[in-house]
Amino acid sequence: MNRESPVIACKHVWKLFGPSPRKYLASLPADRRFADIQKDGYIAAVRDVSLEIxxxxxxxxxxxxxxxxxxxxxxxxxxxxxxxxxVLVDGQDIMSLTEKQLIELRRRKMGMVFQSFGLLPHRTVLQNVAFPLEMRGQDKHDRRERALEVIKLVGLEGREEYFPRELSGGQQQRVGIARSLAIEPDIWFLDEPFSALDPLIRREMQDEFLRLQNLLQKTIVFITHDFDEALRLADRIAIMKDGAVEQCDTPDKIVLNPATEYVAKFTREIEKSRVVHAASLARPLNGQTPTGKPVAADATMHELARLLVNDTRDSLPVVDAKGLIIGGLDRQEALDLFLGSD
Amino acid sequence: MSATAETVTPAGRLNLTRRQVALGLLICAIVMALARPILPEFLVRVPDRAILPYDSFLQSVFDFIKDDLGLRYLTRTISGGLEWLLDVTANLLYGKRRWPNLGPIPWTAITGASVVLGYWLGGWRTALLAGGTFLWTALIGQWKLAMQTMSVIIVAAPLAFMLGLVLGIVAWKYPRFERALRPLLSLLQTLPFFTYLLPAVIFFKVGPPAASVATIFYAIPPMVLMTILGLRKVPDSVVESGHMSGATRWQMLRHVYLPAARTDILVGVNQVIMLCLAMVVLTAFIGMPGLGAKLLSLMNSLKLGRSFEIGVTIVLLAITLDRLSKAWVVKQPEHFARGTPWAKRHIFVLAGLGVFIAFLILAQFVQVADHISRKQDLSMGKEIDGVIKGFLDIDAVQAVTGWLRWFLITWVLIPLRNALLWLPFMTVVLFFMAIGYLVGGWRSALIAGGFFFIVALTGWWDRSMITLYEVSAAVLLASVIGFPLGIAAAQRRGWAQPVLLACDTAQTFPSFIYLIPAIMLFGVNDVAVIFAILIFATVPLTRYTIEGIRAVKPEMLEASDMSGSTRAQKLWHVQLPLALPTMAVGFNQAIMFAFFMVIIAAFIGTQDLGQELQKTLAGNQLGKNFVLGLCVSLMALAINHVIMRWADERKKRLGLS
Known part of the structure; x- marks a missing residue:
């Protein structure tokens, strides 16, 4: 992650639902809590959220x-x-955009996948996927070609002429994904894309999604209520409660250091060893260099379990992908992750 | 949020006071009724000097609009355009001598094409229905009459559809417009049809143009409502996916909202077609030729056999139009494998055209295929006449109908009628206020009581009460039949479906039809009127009762079974309470139907508002027509408000909405 400017930056974002939210927000004291706001007749759906992606x-x-x-x-x-x-997207305040500019932004840069798919029932798979292209007035042959390309990408070849109702839930969501990718967006929003699917299909779709992401390298905002799914997919996780972000960090750090009691509730049941990587336990070296066979920075504790039990060293060297030592892994601390520290 | 939190706790106490206030109002009403002999005259009837000549006021307003503002020139221009359209369809369908001078299309060609259309929409059953209907119509010798009727529907239904759709979209887009439109639509839905007919005649040309204008106005409201409903129901995710695809507003409407609302919009189309048929038949009263006019004249001369035949034609036509348009509602687009040849993808268009042209050619050579002449038709009007008269002459039948007539007139109708006429008008007003207050507080009390008060102020109180008496007598009798029938049918697995189907079918019949059996059985009198309303009103009662009971969740039935309840207990404690709001909706519809029917029955010779309305038709008294129409409408709206308010509240409380 280099230090170029973030793709999406939101600063102190509020979203209130109620009779006259702007006025109310202006008069809102800083310490007003979610329940108090509710008593005033407003729903604070988003409370003072600042994030950068x-x-x-x-x-x-x-x-x-x-x-x-x-x-x-x-x-x-x-x-x-x-x-x-x-909310800044590529440095531009999206609230200042005119309707035309906003439509243009969505036509060129953004794609979104919905929990309940949001497919147009009267259009075939092909027509659904080509819909955003049609909206921006792309030539008929171009959009057919591009749509077929993405349909192939999500593995729905041969179903182009089907209507949504003729497809299973997993297939429908593949159409939703294909549609959101048709315009080659820079930013990809996925709103609980797999929540409506059966557990087995969900797993399959997550793998499929990781494959796509490796291929495409988009900037992604992914919504889920499933903590496992979050751990599995995320570079960073933002945990929300009552409209506010409780903690925003890498999965390792959230599991190791939950910031609030609420976050801790989620992490308690998690098998930490499968989440925590060697890199996040690596301590600065302070002069001494641990010796012997190194462990890879992106290995999970679970993968290292046998080594940790059998090895006798106090500290193991951790190396990154290029083979450089980035720190030392305290064996005892790593084992505590399995056994509990007390 | 905070408001609900406050009202939740003392709801019990609040309810009690509401009940007490309502009770107080009711007691006032009863006291006033009991004290009638000593009551000051102005509480019994609005004194004559307080009755302003509203009809003349309205008349001058209409005259002003019509003549001074020159609206008539505008409407006459419109009716010129309409007439041109109607002439085209009239020429094509029954050979009226107008441009394009091509018609009439041979009946075999139309029948053949309709079979293909029926097959495409709904398979063999609809194909047979469509073909059978047209075949019957032609063979029985009513082809021309049916085509006269159809020629208006073909123009009116698409226009009503388009106007309704546009109004619906605008109302959906601008809530303020919707708020203004809604009361107007409710008014339009309760106005007696005479009040559609007369302005149509005055502002447009007598005959087909006026008929189509009245029909269009009559058919618009459900289209508007279904459009609003459909557009509202489009799922958020579909709307958002449209936005995220970068659709402009127009693209959103054209490619997202309207197609996604397709089903509801097509249900609206179905209703438009059915209402058009119902109204076109009634335009017989303003001299529109066709099935309705023929039926009217046959019934007036008591030619029951031919009336029966026409009735069958109208019913068949109604079922065909209904089933075809409903098949269109559920028909989903189908996909063809890539590379399917053009001809195969358009097989039905080609087949339809092929059949049409084949019969067109055949008709040039074979006369029967072109038209069926008077001598060739298979009408058996006289014979059926004989059968009906023979049946009615059977002593047992006569005894039954005679006894029923006597019983109803002496023990139900006359007492009820005299009672309503005897009551001081303030009692009626207070009674409705009490009910209104009970279901919806002061606002409802003012609406329900106020509407009746206005009726009293117009000076048409006695006629209004006669109308109300006919409606309430018929609906009460209908309840005695409809509710038990619905309950019984809902209990048995094999019954519900056929009864529902029968109700659905009966509801598509133009209301006019119901008068045929009534007159056959009871002759021309009050009992026939009540009987016609009664069958008409039993249909929604039965239907909604079945639907309400069947909508009760299976878990609840299982829970009550496992609690060891008997069938009767289950019915009484679980099914009926949960079905009651839906049954109330059916009851309301029955009353609305009854108000509609009672006006039609005017030509039998009632003494109510309908009779007066019919008279205004002859005298072109637009002002009086509107005053009378409003009386009917206000009574219907007051009752409608009270029942629907109760049903809505109850549904909310039961968590059913």
Whole structure:
């Protein structure tokens, strides 16, 4: 992650639902809590959220239903008008865009996948996928060609002429994914894309999704209520509760250091060894260099378990992909992850 | 949020006071009724000097609009365009001598094409239905009459569809417009049809143009409502996916909203077609030729056999139009494998055209294929007449109908009628206020009581009460039949479906039809009127009862079974309470149907508002027509408001909405 400017930056974003939200927000004291606001007759769907999403990064926003995660992503795409704060996309304040500019932005840069698919029931798979291209007035042959390309990419070849109702849930969502990719967006929003699917299909779709992401390297905002899914996919996770972000960090750090009691509730049941990588436990070297066979920075503790038990060294060298030592792994600390520290 | 939190806790106490206030109002009403002999005259009837000549006021307003503002020139221009369209369809369908002078199209060609259309829309059954209907119509010798009727529907239905769609879209887009439109639509839906007919005649040309204008106005409201409903129902995710695909507003409407609302919009189309048919038949009263006019004249001369035949034609036509348009609602687009040849993808268009042209050619050589002449038709009007008269002459039948007539007139109709006429008008007003207050607080009390008060102020109170008496007598009798029938049918697996189908079918019949059996059985009198309303009103009662009971969730039935309840207990404690709001909706519809029917029955010779309305038709008294129409409408709206308000609240409380 180099230090170029973030693709999406939101600063102190608020989204209130109620009779006259702007006025209310202006008069809102800083310490007003979610329940107090509710008593005033407003729903604080998004409360003072500041986040940055970098190019090529996958940010997963995790929260239970009603936590405001879906609202937040709709604020990023300006499907909802925010009440306060600002959302910058590629440095541009999207609230300042005219309708025409906004439509142009969506036609060129953004794609979105919906939980309930949002397929147009009267159009075939091909027509659904080509829909965004049609909207921007692309030539008929071009859009057919491009649509067939993405349909192939998501593995729906041969179903181009089917109508959505003739497809299974997993297939319908593949259409949704293909449609969102048709315009080759830079930014890809996925709003609980796999929540409506059976567990087995969900797993399959997650693998498929990781494959696509390796291929395409988009900037992604992914919404889920499933903590496992978040851990599996995310570069960083933002955990939301009552409209506010409780913690935003890498999966390793969230598991190792939950910032709040609420976050800790999620991490408690998680098998940490499968999440934590050697890199995040590596300590600075302070002069001494651990010796012997190194461990890879991107190996999970679970993968290292046998080594950790059998090895006798106190500290193991951790090396990155290029073979450079980036720190030392305290064996005892690593084993504590399996056994509990007390 | 905070408001609900406050009202939740003391709801019990609040309810009690509401009940008490309602009770107080009711007691006032009863006291006033009991004290009638000593009541000051102005509480019994609105005194004559307080009755302003509203009809003349309205008349001068209409005259002003019509003549001074020159609206008539505008409407006459429109009716010129309409007439041109109607002439085209008239020429094609039954050979009226107008441009393009091509018609009439041979009946075999139309029948053949309709079979193909029926097959494409709904398979063999609809194909047979469509073909059978047209075949019957031709063979029985009513082809020309049916085509006269169809020629208006073909123009009116698409226009009503388009106007309704546009109004619906605008109302959906601009809530303020919708708020203004809604009351107008409810008014249009309750106005008696005479009030559609007279302005149509005055502002447009007598005959087909006026008929089509009245028909269009009559058919618009459900189209508007279905459009609004359909557009609202489009799922958020579909709308958002449209936005995220970068659709402009126009693209959103054209490619996202309208196609996604297709089903509801097509249901609207179905209703438009059915209402058009119902109204076109009724335009017989303003001299529109066709099935309705023929039926009217046959019934007036008591030619029951021919009336029966025409009735069958109208019913068949109604079922065909209904089934075809419903098949269109559920028909989903189908996909062809890539590379399917053009001819195969358009097989039905080609087949339809082929059949049409083949019969067109055949008709040039074979006369029967072109038209069926008077001597060739298979009408058995006289014979059926004989059968009907013979049947009615059977002593047992006569005894039954005679006894029923006597019983209903002496024990139900006359007492009810005299009671309603005897009541001081303030009692009626207070009674409706009490019910209104009970279901919806002061607002509903003012609407329900206020509407009746206005009726009293117009000076048409007695006629209004006679109308109300006919409606309430018929609906009460219908309830005695409809509710038990619905309950019984809903209990048995094998019954519900056929009864529902029968109700659905009966509801597509133009209301006029129901008068045929009534007159056959009881002759021309009040009992026939009540009987016609009764069958008409039983249909929605039965239907909604079945639907309400069947909508009760299976878990609840299982829970009550496992609690060891008997069938009767289950019915009484689980099914009926949960079905009651839906049954109330059916009851409301029955009353609305009854108000509609009672006006049609005017030509039998009632003494109610309908009779007066019919008279205004002859005298071109637009002002009086509107005052009378409003009386009917206001009574219907007051009752409608009370029942629907109750049903809505109840549904909300039961968590059913």
């Amino acid at each position: 970098n190019r090529g990064e996958m940010l997963v926003i995790m929260g239970l239903s009603g936590s405001g995660k879906s609202t937040l992503v709709r604020c990023f795409a300006r499907l909802l008008e925010i009440t306060g704060g600002e």
